[in-house]
Amino acid sequence: MTSQKRSALEMTNSSPTNALPIPQDTTSRPPLSGRQRGSLKTLLTRSSPFANETGSLPIGEFDTSNGGSQHATSTAKILVVGAGGLGCEILKDLAMSCVVRDIVVIDLDTIDVTNLNRQFLFRSKDVGHSKAEVAAKFINERCPWMNVEFYHGKIQDKDAEFYRQFKVVISGLDNVEARRWLNGMINNLVEFDEDGDPNPETIIPLVDGGTEGFSGQSRLILPRITSCFECSLDAFAPTAAVPLCTIAETPRIPEHCIAYAYVLQWAKEFPDRKLDTDSPADMKWVYEKALERANQFGIGGVTYMLTMGVVKNIIPAVASTNAIVSAVCVNEAMKVLSFCSQSLNTYMMYMGSEGIHSHTFVYEQKSTCPVCTTHVHRMALSPSTTLNALLQQLCEGEFRLKSPSVTSSSKTLYMRKPAALEKATKGNLDKPLNELINSGEELTITDPVFHDTSLQLIVTFE
Template identity: 80%
Template sequence: MDTSADARPDNPKPLSRRQRGSLKTLLSRPSCFGNETGSLPIGEFDTGTASKQVYDAQVLVIGAGGLGCEILKDLAMCGVVNSVVVMDLDTIDVTNLNRQFLFRSKDVGESKAAVAARFINERCPWMNVVPYHGKIQDKDADFYKQFKVVISGLDNVEARRWLNGMIVNLVEFDEDGDPIPETIIPLIDGGTEGFSGQSRMILPRITSCFECSLDAFTPSAAVPLCTIAETPRIPEHCIAYAYVLQWPKEFPDRKLDADSPDDMKWVHSKAVERAEKFGIEGVTYMLTMGVVKNIIPAVASTNAIVSAVCVNEAIKVLSFCSQSLNTYMMYMGSDGIYSHTFVYERKENCPVSSSATHKMSLPSSTTLNALIQQLCDGEFRLKAPSITSSENTLYMRKPMALEKATRKNLDKTLKDLISDGEELTVTDPVFPDTSLGLVIKFED
């Protein structure tokens, strides 16, 4: 008599060893750790529909670089994911080949998204990957609404802020002001730098969003142009001098192409000359590439670990087969295999995930230009804000005709433009399809 688990009455058809190792088996068996039992419940695990939920779901992967290649591979090896769209703006550079394993030497110069999709489709025919070569900002809200989960492998804060704002703004509310579950698209954000990495589960309007944690990111420190031009101290200053100052003089009608080996060799040679003049060592071709293209140090094993966590969370949020991450996992490979998780709390006055109106106290003599500068340099870290009041357009960057018409207001004081306590509406490229409510109180 066969007493194995596969031969029991409740499982009359024995599973092969191959089947027992499939994720489909996990999704077809009851679990004591279904999603509804966790500290961040999203849905109830149903063995009858879990596999179909994953198979029918459209998954969006943003980024086809070091992290994105690993994410695509992990999704394919799950064996239950069918439809994936991958987006990336970049083309393949020879420096990508040491860690972005979906690419080969013959692919240099081609679209990362297109090559990655082609590789997965050929090797893993059970999954259909559709590539898109372009900016995430090129797609509208209707495009993002079609996905059940978004996995982000972006490498810069600005793009992640924009994506976060887009996904959060897709949430609709019922008559009681509660988020409608069907409009909530989970955003799983992954990031790596050297031996460190993180993965994060963002449920728009429920958990904290990326904007809530913006204070944790140190603003990029710009090097004064006078330092680059007059008193360089480190190799990076010499490289910046070559491509910021020398290139425009030498080639005034042509923009530097960071993906062109010839252009990069020119920058490298000029940087070496500059370094020798000031007795600075350490200018290498790889460093030149890193400075010009703002390359973040990458370690393949870190990408593999973080991508696995991201895909694991995607499968859980699509099938509800296990408890979701609540809400932040940090990996620190320089300390061994140490990692920890914690709940990233929502920011009450977050300009994206809350509808709170923000207040600022300023002297009435503050100019509109000074206010705009404070919005860029302060806690909001805006890029190119436009401002309107309830009655007037104070400053609008686009279209050009309106910018020209409102430019005269930049040097005017706030007391000449608005009344004390008046609410302003601020829009900015980092907040797609949304605005910031700002009440100005005069200190004097």
């Protein structure tokens, strides 16, 4: 028995017959071979007692005849939104599992040196370049069986036709507002038949992933069927605002000094130019001004990294959390494309700070959700309430709107764009509601966070 055992050294120095030795130079590795990446053929051509139709969220029937499931995945096209810490992991998992060949990745950001510790598709030479472009190029060169296209820009710049081409959308976004917009877009693509039921051909599953430190989540959203991202908005605490008087007069912590630099000093120094948070020169200026103010008040702890975190609202990222959450997201994408296994219903939480622990539960659809339901909302207000006060309430209340516009059944009350219409309706903001509408009249509220969705609101006077 002893002679048949292999030492740990022998095992680490030997390579399997179907794999190439891994070069030590990570910047010049050859493309991977088909043998190295493996195949999903075994999984997709054998029947399973745990196929999709047996789960609590059945989407379709798993069919192994004629390689149907495998063909469905090979011809599909996936959109990956975000090429940061989570997005890099998602792209890698898609390439190595070969769920699909055709992928499109979109991201607005450029690569910063601080990204290199966890966003492993990037190298020092890539700093300053587009994340989406570099990530796509890396995957295409390292995994020649893949076809990854990229778009450098905002997701809001793409129209509905762009999103209709995909079978699944995987989101690796790091901010709530962009996720709300994407959720609204995907829900708006759903079409309904004569009976008011969603047309399955127009339903594009959205797999939403997110991480924060050692915690993460992945969820499967079937537009108009399951709960959507907007349904769970209450789970995200609103950003706590620091009083301006504290920032300007009595700063107590490093964050106050940083806020003073980029909110007040920047506007005073550069009144005609917006701060570019992706510009190293702009961020260095903010850091230096914040450091000066911190020294003035005897406050320590102002660093360039902290400045970046405060200004860009960066959430601390952990590479292992990104890897776990991305694996779950890609796994769900494979399941909704092939129906080979039961889909997630509908929310998975990973809690790495408590050990290797996760929790899965059904996030119920919110009956009053303005995105995935047709609920008409009602508000009782004093007739002397101004239109501006109503809009402010919509921004600070449960809907968390950003730039609402409002129309009644007979006229436009206030419209933010175009500028000419905003100028013509701005005078209504200070008027009481009883001068603008009748009690019980239905208003249509639009806002950029909802994409093309509108909020229907009936206002009655107390």
